[in-house]
Amino acid sequence: AQRVTQPEKLLSVFKGAPVELKCNYSYSGSPELFWYVQYSRQRLQLLLRHISRESIKGFTADLNKGETSFHLKKPFAQEEDSAMYYCALPHPNAGGTSYGKLTFGQGTILTVHP
Amino acid sequence: DTEVTQTPKHLVMGMTNKKSLKCEQHMGHRAMYWYKQKAKKPPELMFVYSYEKLSINESVPSRFSPECPNSSLLNLHLHALQPEDSALYLCASSQDAAGGSPIVGQFFGPGTRLTVL
Numbered sequence: 232a233q234r235v236t237q238p239e240k241l242l243s244v245f246k247g248a249p250v251e252l253k254c255n256y257s258y259s260g261s262p263e264l265f266w267y268v269q270y271s272r273q274r275l276q277l278l279l280r281h282i283s284r285e286s287i288k289g290f291t292a293d294l295n296k297g298e299t300s301f302h303l304k305k306p307f308a309q310e311e312d313s314a315m316y317y318c319a320l321p322h323p324n325a326g327g328t329s330y331g332k333l334t335f336g337q338g339t340i341l342t343v344h345p
Numbered sequence: 346d347t348e349v350t351q352t353p354k355h356l357v358m359g360m361t362n363k364k365s366l367k368c369e370q371h372m373g374h375r376a377m378y379w380y381k382q383k384a385k386k387p388p389e390l391m392f393v394y395s396y397e398k399l400s401i402n403e404s405v406p407s408r409f410s411p412e413c414p415n416s417s418l419l420n421l422h423l424h425a426l427q428p429e430d431s432a433l434y435l436c437a438s439s440q441d442a443a444g445g446s447p448i449v450g451q452f453f454g455p456g457t458r459l460t461v462l
Contacts, residue, residue, distance in 0.1 A: 267450075273455075275437075276453070277450040317387055332390055332401060337386070
């Protein structure tokens, strides 16, 4: 069964420190993965898509198929990065192509202290 | 317009009331979604509409009734809700659902905070 695991419910770092939010997945095909972020009192926003290999707000994420991981990293955390972060995996339809249903991990609350 | 909008922002209703949540997008997306989110939990999918047709119903109780009048609008009709239905209800849209790849991901609205008394 398709599954996304974010092992850390809470993660605290100091400003300027590196941060890594872990995401592991279980999926039988070639996955597409996303990171979503939800700042306090704001809407859920798409942060990163693995397929675009982009860097947003200094965050990057690399898909590691051998370790089935898609960890989110930032070399120097900022206070404004404090938020809830969700890793998400689209479900395949019967034909094996991506569908509209997302499996979310349980989320990691990141707190960046001054 | 690159946003998903939802009204109302907050809604308080009794268990015998009938109310509706509304969602709108003008990005030309042909897939729209309703999610339920409890505090500090990930969104739980309720319904998916693809090209104005209901394509996924995640075994949601019939007291929740979705409607997609056109490609830009999505409603969620509420009737005889229970206190445990209190949550943040999120609407989302994406370029495609059935048969396509949502590579660009889903765009979420700000949600409606629902309280059932």
